[in-house]
Amino acid sequence: MTTALHGLLAGWLTEQRWFAGKGHAIDDLSIDSLTEIRSGDPGLVHLIVSVRQANRRTRYQLLAGLRTELPDRLRHVLIGNCHWADDGERYVYDAAHDASLTTDLLEGMAAGLRVGDLAFHHVPDTEIDASQRSLVLTAEQSNTSLVYGDKYILKLFRQLTAGVNPELEIVTGLATAGSAHVARPYGWIETGLDGEPTTLAIMQEFLSNAGDGWTMALTSVRDLYASPEGMPAEEAGGDFAAEAFRLGTATAEVHRQLAEAFPTGTIEPSDIKQMTELLRRRLDRAVAEVPALGAHADVAGHAFDRLAELRHSVPVQRVHGDYHLGQVMRTLVDWVVLDFEGEPGQPLAERRALDSPLRDVAGMLRSFDYAARHLLADHPEAESLEGRALEWSARNRAAFLAGYSEGGGRIRGDDAVLLRALELSKAVYEVVYESRNRPSWLPIPLAAFTSR
Incomplete structure (x- = not known):
């Protein structure tokens, strides 16, 4: 499975607008972590992929969806298909675009779950409505944002650096201080990377009328x-x-x-x-x-x-x-x-x-x-x-x-x-x-x- 997946990702990553190494060949690709968030069909896994280009090593995160049959609405985010463990042949795709799977992220933050190496958190004294369905914003260059209904916006940091992301640090700090100039934070997702807690995503209030x-x-x-x-x-x-x-x-x-x-x-x-x-x-x-x-x-x-x-x-x-x-x-x-x-x-x-x-x-x-x-x-x-x-x-x-x-x-x-x-x-x-x-x-x- 992993050998076939490596090949699929190497071809797919270079075509993504958030891929930082455009114009340069991938010399090596490895999967640093693979965490199953949801089993079954459809399934959802979280990947951290390490890409080496010349002397530069960059990590990216990916939500991969797994299906035996791929609906037409997801054809545009198909990565490829490969044999997946004992589950047979599966279509692999960018699950950030699959609203039936991204509810798992809301549920994880609402409940404060830990799934493998992934830790889901919610801001104290906040409630998260996990019934909201997501839609991907298409204008971003370096990250991917999911809007859940008219309530939340979740930013996935596609390119990862070990450590707490400044956005999480500053937004939560300013919100705690009562600032009216930041969108209210609701939750975040993190993992361990190089021995440090590392921010994967942050969710804030969606300013629908702004x-x-x-x-x-x-x-x-x-x-x-x-x-x-x-x-x-x-x-x-x-x-x-x-x-x-x-x-x-x-x-x-x-x-x-x-x-x-x-x-x-x-x-x-x-x-x-x-x-x-x-x-x-x-x-x-x-x-x-x-x-x-x-x-x-x-x-x-x-x-x-x-x-x-x-x-x-x-x-x-x-x-x-x-x-x-x-x-x-x-x-x-x-x-x-x-x-x-x-x-x-x-x-x-x-x-x-x-x-x-x-x-x-x-x-x-x-x-x-x-x-x-x-x-x-x-x-x-x-x-x-x-x-x-x-x-x-x-x-x-x-x-x-x-x-x-x-x-x-x-x-x-x-x-x-x-x-x-x-x-x-x-x-x-x-x-x-x-x-x-x-x-x-x-x-x-x-x-x-x-x-x-």
Whole structure:
């Protein structure tokens, strides 16, 4: 069974959008663990698969369904078929898409079950309705989320790193502190990996009536682009500035709550100089890979030089780490922040490390620029709309920063120097990313070096 399954998985994994090693051959694949959650037909097993590509070893988790007959509704997630133990030939498929099996995850968390190496937990003083049926969201890149009815959303972390995921740590910490800016946590699933408790999934309240920040911002940009020439952004339908202000205030409140719930510290001028040297090396590598950045390298270099001249310590704390308009939801009451796991491809220690909250601010400022400009990519009237893009971005960036200050966020004096360096560092990263993945979007991050 396992030999045949190895072959099936090696071919299937590389086609999944959450597989991190696209474009590289799999040198070796092993099944680190196989836990039967449900026996019979259909059956459900949990797999942790280890993939080696060159010098990189990555673990992935998979819920595998087993059936003697495969319904048409599951054909699109078929992995293959193989002889399964003494049960004969079985179809093997991605069971995250099988609502008749994923109820087992709800039942496990509701009851606090332990199944083999898997431990199911629920947050104290919560009740989980295990009758809800699931539906997979299809927009995600690095994880898989299951929405159960209109109550819960369960995020499966496809790529696994030994240790407690920052999202579980931060969301439960903020919820315990009474934060209104996180979706209520209900439960999680974990296992042991390399001797450490390791988060496999986290379940939170599903914000069924909320709108995501990216979509709301794009609606505002479209309204501005469609408005009569010369009409100010504040008079065009769907002006976003008031929401940007509220988002800034909510961001400052989350940063304050993180500082209260988790350790804080400072970095000294010597640490800042080391950070600056790292930023310069990344800039040099980016210029070597994307020559178009070379014409703007002096702008970033000057910002990094100013950062290196700081002579006082900088406060650091737990932060979001991957903050942008796609990570926030507007409910009827306020803004809610999602996805505190940081950048999934980074080591866990780096994602949990203390950092300046201005890194999150810089990420959101870059997101406003993206919202304003990405509709101009391949747009026949891009040149004539450039001024409107600048106007929308400047207006909403300013509103966000005003809200952040209103909410108690610190941006004063030399903080502006650090914020500028962090924003341009983010733009350097974006230049490389767009060059590799979306060349038509390359003008968006390049504009960061010329527009202000």
